[in-house]
Amino acid sequence: MSRKKFIAGNWKMNTTVEEAVALAKGVVEAVGGVSDVDVAVCPPYTNLSAVSQAIKGSNVKLGAQDVHWEAKGAFTGKVSCDMLKSVGVTYVIIGHSEQRQYFGETNGTVNKKTKAVLAAGLLPIVCVGETLDERNGGKMDAVIDGQTRGAFEGISASDAAKCTIAYEPVWAIGTGVTATPEQANEAHVFIRNILVSLYGKDTADKMRIQYGGSMKPDNAKGLLALSDIDGGLIGGAALKPADFAGIVQPK
Numbered sequence: 001m002s003r004k005k006f007i008a009g010n011w012k013m014n015t016t017v018e019e020a021v022a023l024a025k026g027v028v029e030a031v032g033g034v035s036d037v038d039v040a041v042c043p044p045y046t047n048l049s050a051v052s053q054a055i056k057g058s059n060v061k062l063g064a065q066d067v068h069w070e071a072k073g074a075f076t077g078k079v080s081c082d083m084l085k086s087v088g089v090t091y092v093i094i095g096h097s098e099q100r101q102y103f104g105e106t107n108g109t110v111n112k113k114t115k116a117v118l119a120a121g122l123l124p125i126v127c128v129g130e131t132l133d134e135r136n137g138g139k140m141d142a143v144i145d146g147q148t149r150g151a152f153e154g155i156s157a158s159d160a161a162k163c164t165i166a167y168e169p170v171w172a173i174g175t176g177v178t179a180t181p182e183q184a185n186e187a188h189v190f191i192r193n194i195l196v197s198l199y200g201k202d203t204a205d206k207m208r209i210q211y212g213g214s215m216k217p218d219n220a221k222g223l224l225a226l227s228d229i230d231g232g233l234i235g236g237a238a239l240k241p242a243d244f245a246g247i248v249q250p251k
């Protein structure tokens, strides 16, 4: 089964509006014409509108880093799916490990957000991944199983097929330590098998599983060559157009 690769840049809490526009323009210049890989950038909320304009007319799509599941109302500090749609967002990152670690994200809130995003016609990027303690304690499979099944509870196969999963071992995020291609692919195959058990092989084969965790131009090729690694969710290296381009089109 061949799945189109998908590389998304998670800019996290970086960039002012001016910096975001410059970065977006750099990304468009470097990879805006690429059509054999799906490419997205995910700036902070404050810069979505400006980046939406900066990428217009290119193949680069816009993503958000989070969303709230409610449609509107008294939820100070939160942003809804319709608000994201109104500024041109296509993808929404859900359940990033930093959200889980610092801001109380649970498998339950990931599930609510995933349902809301799908209902709004947006495309979720659902993050899963184990901490170093969980891996060393032999809990990796149980953690990934719980996160994946939790995220997709009550979601139909046709909706699940629209989702991307990002496998991000927490110990590899922003640390410079990358999972070896074999470690990563093993986890991806494990996740694919959970999807097969939930939705059957046809749907599971359609779903893209990105790797995330210190992916860079010099390790991207090896990771992306593996059977079940369908792209990358990129943090640090997404902040430099040349590095990001070196992952989209690794040499």
Ligand code: PEP
Pocket: 010, 168, 172, 173, 174, 175, 176, 212, 213, 214, 215, 233, 234, 235, 236, 237
């Ligand atoms: C991330 O946080 O999604 C990520 C993968 O970060 P980095 O590439 O910096 O490890």
